[in-house]
Amino acid sequence: MRVMTKSALRLLAVPLAVLGLLFGTAAPASAHAALVGSDPAQGSVVKTAPAQVRLTFSEGVLLSRDAIRVLGPDGERAETGDANDAGRGNTTAAVALRPGLGNGTYTVAWKAVSADSHPVAGAFTFSIGAPSKTSVALPTQEVGGGAVGTLYDIARYAAYLGFALLIGAAFFIGVCWPDGARTRPMRRLVATGWATMVAATILLLMLRAPYANGGTLGDAFDLGGVRDVLDTRPGAALLSRLLLLAAGAVFIAVLFGSWAKREDPVERQDLAWGLAIGGTVVSVGLAATWAMAEHASVGIQASVAMPVDIVHLLAMAVWLGGLTALLAALWGGHRVERATVRRFSRIAFGAVVTLVVTGVYQSWRQLGSWDALVSTGYGQLLLVKVGLVILLVELAWLSRRWTARLGETAVRGRAAAVAQPVAAGRKGAGGGGGDASERAGQLARQEAALAKERARKERDGDAERTGLRKSVLAEVAVAVVVLAVTTLLTGTQPGRAAEEGAAQQASAPVSEVPEPLDVRIPFDTGGTDGKGEAEVTMDPGGIAENELHLLVTAPDGRAFDVPEVQISFTLKSKKIGPIPVTLGKVDTGHWSAANVQIPVPGEWTIAVTVRTSDIDQVTRTKVVKIGS
Incomplete structure (x- = not known):
């Protein structure tokens, strides 16, 4: 374990050092739009009514038509018309x-959809003339939340999972284990990944409108919303x-059809080139x-970040999807040669x-910034993901150790055991006659069952392969959690944007509606x-304009008149x-x-x-304090 830990730390040391250098020279940028300014400003008091409300975002x-709503003190709508883009690259919005x-x-x-596809919302107040009481409570927007948000996040997770299974398992078959194309578990694994992606994508399309606009589940069936x-x-x-994915269906059909059934090496190689090109494009x-x-498409260096994100996603799929394929092959007792496992081990390391x-x-x-790692939700989730990845690296080194100890004896023994029932079936089939043929078939099935049981015992008796199966199973289990954290990360406001939004709120003046003043002053004229x-x-x-009341009461609480009362x-x-x-x-x-x-x-003296x-x-x- 000490060796594995050192190896993992060596693997992470250089990039983490680069991370420190980059954080030390970071420039401002963001993803997930944050409100960075408004006119009138948040909490401000203006002398005359403005002609419009203008908002400025970080990206x-x-x-939507009702993106900005302005409500008066009585709760009535004060805006006229729809919100519109006020220019400067869609970073400002206004409503008359x-x-x-x-x-x-x-x-x-207000509510909007940021350039990285995530909905954002908020509210603030300003006053004309002077602050006043208002019947409007600051709304808590449900964009991206509730049952719709939960289902949307589940669909996003399913899409990532399907992508990893589809790409990773297909890559594992094509590069590491060509014979796997003839096995049922590999066909099921790739088909499951494809079907999961299709179903998740359709669900995301249906939920997108209510997710972005704060709608209900019923709005998912609004064809007009889907069209928008x-x-x-x-x-x-x-x-x-x-x-x-439609093109991917053709790829899958060829992979498990024509290519898997080809016996001629030259024809199979030619078809493999076509599959490689098509599979890479898809x-x-x-x-x-x-x-x-998503996040890579906005902020600084977007032209670099998008290709990097593509490479990141493909590497994730090759590793995690390939691990799942390897686990399915090992757990199903299929013949997986040592060379196959070692080839995948090297690819997984890369x-x-x-x-x-x-x-x-x-x-x-x-x-x-380093502070964003602990002060923002995005940074905290990222720390969790880093911890899980380090654990995955540890498990991967354990798997590599088991791979290095794999032998060929168990594989040969299993191959001989599988060959025995075939020979027995052929021998029994030569007797002729219906009864003999039925008897031969029965014997063949019995021999096959016995051979399967012998293969299972041999598989479980192979300590190296048993250890490899367990370590790969642990890797897959952690990988499932890593995908879940990744899904949460892609839906969480990045640290840069969160800090920009917090800075805007901190710099904005705060103007709360004052509480009514109630002062009791005892007196004794003698x-x-x-x-x-x-x-x-x-x-x-x-x-502002106040309504003042003065009530004179006796010690027993009853109101009584006095000749004169004054206040200043x-x-x-x-x-x-x-x-x-x-x-x-x-x-x-x-x-x-x-x-x-x-x-x-200020602090006024009431006399x-x-x-x-x-x-x-x-x-x-x-x-007493008045107005502050």
């Missing part, structure tokens, strides 16, 4: 506002994948359907090196019935005030005033003067 976005909007706090809810999806880059990628094309529509190098480059593009309490309430309690506000820190407020009598012990303006936020008789009067004060 190009696709907009109705003329004559009143003062108050407005809520902007086909006009987008993710839709075009999925459609291209289906067309390539494989690269299928990998490109991810590269052209695939691992390729995965590490291309993965380091992708990590640099998506993270940009005369008869001179004790009581003055309760001052002010709604909304900010620097003073901001001592800025030497503003006192600002008197003219009160009007409403009811017994109840006075009020409308349109009370507080000039600036309440109560007169209970011609000579009994007192002024009491209390300091």
Whole structure:
């Protein structure tokens, strides 16, 4: 184990050193669009109503008709018309506002599809004149979430799994084990990969519209939505994948048909060249359907990142799909020569090196800093994947050790055991007559069953092959988890974009709707019935137009009238005030005033003067925060 650990670390040391160098010189970029600016700005207060709301994103976005909604304080729609691209490479979007909007706090809810095909959404507020109470809660967009999001992620995982099985198993047969084309497990494995990809791609096409727009499962059957999806880059990628899978069906038919049945070496070699060219075109094309529509297609160095992503996906499929094919062959007791296993072992090693190098480059593009490894969800998932890959490398070295110890004795013994029932069947068939023929067939079946049992015992008795089967099984089990983490990574906002979005939120002013002010000020004028309490309430309690109420109550809680009551506000820190407020009598012990303006936020001193008789009067004060 110490040797394997050192080997794994040597394998990862150089790329990790390159990763450190790259992170140290990283330039700003992103994938997954992040809102980096708006006009009006988030939390701002503007004096007059703007003509439109404009949003600026970190990358190009696709907009639906209701991509930007603006809701007034009363919850009514304030925008007019649909959201539209405002230029600069689809990185800005705008929607016009109705003329004559009143003062108050407005809520902007937006949703879009980023250039890497993932939906993003958010909301913020701005105010006209001054902040106010609003009946609108900041919406939590369900784009990419809920039951639709869960099914979409399952379909994406199934597509990756199908791709690995289809490409990896076909590669294993064509390059490492040509005789496997004549076995049922290999045919089933490749066919399962193809069928899984087809089903997953169709499901992704159906779910794409509700996934991006926050719809329901019922919307998946809306043909209009599917038609709209086909006009987008993710839709075009999925459609291209289906067309390539149709070509892949022809490849599979030839691989397990004409090529597998060819006996003439020259004809088989000629057909193999055609399969190699066709298979390469289909494989690269299928990998490109991810590269052209996901993280690799946006951000810095996209022209380099997309080919690197294609190579990364193909290396993943060759390794993980080939492992599954090898496991199926070993577990099924088929004759897999030592040369086959060693050939795949060398190819798998090259695939691992390729995965590490291309993965380091992708990590640099998506993270940009060491801090993003622990401070963002993408970085944390990436750390999990790195740990799993290191475990896979350890298991791969264990498999290589078992491969080096493989012998040929068990293989020859199994071949002889398989040959015995055939000879026995031929011998028994020469007796002539119906009974003799039936008896010969029965004996042949018995011999075949005995030979199968002997082969199983020999297989289980071969310590090297048993160890190899177990280590490969462990590799496949970990690989399944790696694919699941990879699926989550491709749907998670990369670290660069997450940090850009966090920086935008941190730099934006925060303007919350103030809480209503409620202050109780006890008083005692010293005369008869001179004790009581003055309760001052002010709604909304900010620097906008407020409605003020003052209620005078006796110690037993009942309201009572006094000859005179006054109230004023003073901001001592800025030497503003006192600002008197003219009160009007409403009811017994109840006075009020409308349109009370507080000039600036701060710690204001409220002074309440109560007169209970011609000579009994007192002024009491209390300091409260208003508008901040």
